[in-house]
Amino acid sequence: MDKVEQREKFIDIMARFTAYTGKHLPDDVYVKLKELREKENTALARIIYDAMFDDLEMADELDRPCCQDTGIIQYFVQLGTQFPLIDEIEDCLREAVKKATLIAPLRHNAVEVFDEKNTGNNVGTRIPWIDWEIVPNSNAATIYVYMAGGGCSLPGTAKVLMPLEGYEAAVKFVFDQITSYGINACPPLLVGIGIAGSVEVAAKLSKKALLRPIGSRNTNPRAAELESSIETGLNAIKIGPGGLGGESSVMGVHIEQAARHPATIAVGLSTGCWAHRRSIIKINADMGYEIISHKGAVL
Amino acid sequence: MKTKIISTPIQNEDLEKLEIGDIVYLDGYLITARDDVHQRLIKQHKELPVDLAGMAIFHAGPIMQELEGQKGKYKVISIGPTTSMRMEKYEKDFISQTGVKVIIGKGGMGESTVKGCQKHKAIHTVFPGGCAVLAANCVEYVERVEWLDLGMPEAMWVMRVKEFGPLIVSIDTKGQNLFEINKGEFNIKKDSVLEEICQHVDYLD
Numbered sequence: 096m097d098k099v100e101q102r103e104k105f106i107d108i109m110a111r112f113t114a115y116t117g118k119h120l121p122d123d124v125y126v127k128l129k130e131l132r133e134k135e136n137t138a139l140a141r142i143i144y145d146a147m148f149d150d151l152e153m154a155d156e157l158d159r160p161c162c163q164d165t166g167i168i169q170y171f172v173q174l175g176t177q178f179p180l181i182d183e184i185e186d187c188l189r190e191a192v193k194k195a196t197l198i199a200p201l202r203h204n205a206v207e208v209f210d211e212k213n214t215g216n217n218v219g220t221r222i223p224w225i226d227w228e229i230v231p232n233s234n235a236a237t238i239y240v241y242m243a244g245g246g247c248s249l250p251g252t253a254k255v256l257m258p259l260e261g262y263e264a265a266v267k268f269v270f271d272q273i274t275s276y277g278i279n280a281c282p283p284l285l286v287g288i289g290i291a292g293s294v295e296v297a298a299k300l301s302k303k304a305l306l307r308p309i310g311s312r313n314t315n316p317r318a319a320e321l322e323s324s325i326e327t328g329l330n331a332i333k334i335g336p337g338g339l340g341g342e343s344s345v346m347g348v349h350i351e352q353a354a355r356h357p358a359t360i361a362v363g364l365s366t367g368c369w370a371h372r373r374s375i376i377k378i379n380a381d382m383g384y385e386i387i388s389h390k391g392a393v394l
Numbered sequence: 395m396k397t398k399i400i401s402t403p404i405q406n407e408d409l410e411k412l413e414i415g416d417i418v419y420l421d422g423y424l425i426t427a428r429d430d431v432h433q434r435l436i437k438q439h440k441e442l443p444v445d446l447a448g449m450a451i452f453h454a455g456p457i458m459q460e461l462e463g464q465k466g467k468y469k470v471i472s473i474g475p476t477t478s479m480r481m482e483k484y485e486k487d488f489i490s491q492t493g494v495k496v497i498i499g500k501g502g503m504g505e506s507t508v509k510g511c512q513k514h515k516a517i518h519t520v521f522p523g524g525c526a527v528l529a530a531n532c533v534e535y536v537e538r539v540e541w542l543d544l545g546m547p548e549a550m551w552v553m554r555v556k557e558f559g560p561l562i563v564s565i566d567t568k569g570q571n572l573f574e575i576n577k578g579e580f581n582i583k584k585d586s587v588l589e590e591i592c593q594h595v596d597y598l599d
């Protein structure tokens with residue numbers, strides 16, 4: 096395959112995979128929603144879960160985006176240093192978004208700041224947002240697609256605390272935000288928390304926390320324990336599906352951390368909604384690919 | 395919890411007996427109106443291109459597709475509610491100036507909308523968030539679009555709908571607000587939960 100063919104193949108795979116992401120929830124999210132649905136016993140909560148599952152079924156059947164807000168497209172790329180398209184992958188991903196917008200179709204969500212014009216193709220200044228991680232001695236690219244919807248991005252926040260305020264202040268910060276803004280973000284939510292020394296690191300880690308498989312735990316025992324106690328605590332508030340009350344509030348709580356400065360504890364918060372459209376694909380040097388997030392997916 | 399079907403044009407009597415937590419379905423006209431439509435009417439004093447008296451509006455930005463070979467004719471692919479709270483600033487004036495009767499969105503709205511609903515006999519309801527294909531399935535056809543210069547999500551899409559729902563009444567005509575009540579309960583529970591967790595997070599050496 097020459098460069099031109101590789102390029103075309105890559106764009107085609109990523110366009111179709113991005114479109115697919117908007118129409119099907121990943122396996123772990125689906126399983127978790129089913130589990131939470133079983134626990135509900137009020138009529139209202141059941142009606143909401145029924146609506147969600149009917150919606151997913153129809154989206155699959157009619158091949159349409161399951162939520163109309165297909166978000167700002169974000170790619171988190173773990174890029175092998177020997178991946179053949181390393182020089183042009185950014186351009187290819189932008190092309191893929193344009194193509195996905197037409198074939199899915201995706202909603203037009205990229206609004207240029209200051210000009211206040213919708214670009215009409217989901218591509219704009221620095222958008223799709225691309226996050227890079229370099230993988231040494233590899234010729235593959237593993238790409239996470241995330242659709243950052245408006246409603247679920249709205250509770251996002253970050254703050255730098257003083258160490259003597261302690262971890263308590265960070266926990267309180269999270270709870271205050273979820274009970275006030277989280278209820279409008281289509282619960283049950285996935286809660287991503289970043290803890291670091293400065294605000295942008297905490298914010299970015301909070302988004303990366305959302306990319307982890309639901310139910311996975313931080314490798315640090317204290318962090319893992321905090322994940323589970325925040326999860327239990329938020330569920331005890333019983334926000335319920337759609338914020339209308341119910342047996343649980345969240346699909347999970349994930350924390351990611353970076354070493355902090357002695358004088359700061361920065362905390363970032365990102366939320367994912369029930370329609371948590373996060374998918375993972377691994378593309379090899381020969382443009383063969385494996386879809387990791389959705390078993391049996393056909394593009 | 396009562397379940398009821400209401401049709402446009404909606405009369406005060408259709409709404410007066412409804413209470414928060416009731417479920418309604420809508421027949422007739424449903425028109426999308428979100429941030430920019432609110433701002434054009436209330437802040438820029440532009441005349442709305444659609445008469446909303448007795449109608450229902452939907453806080454929603456849909457995915458529409460132009461029908462092949464039929465310029466200006468659209469079908470709805472996916473349409474779900476957006477966060478209603480964003481329209482809180484203008485909704486009371488919007489209700490009073492347009493005579494709109496049913497507002498459909500996601501999540502709660504505030505005190506000012508409650509007052510508007512009480513005074514002008516209107517209600518706010520929520521459609522299950524994110525369930526956009528389910529909603530699209532209740533749309534019979536898209537009659538026309540206005541203000542498309544605002545872009546697809548912000549334009550006014552005039553649709554005919556059949557048993558559009560479930561719509562959960564979140565603000566009724568009597569001044570009750572379901573989400574405010576829920577929020578109060580969540581906040582009470584939050585305090586005791588926080589106290590418990592904070593006993594175990596003293597990690598500083």
Ligand code: SF4
Nearest residue numbers: 162244246281368524
């Ligand atoms: S919060 Fe999520 S499910 Fe709800 S409307 Fe936004 S993207 Fe869709």
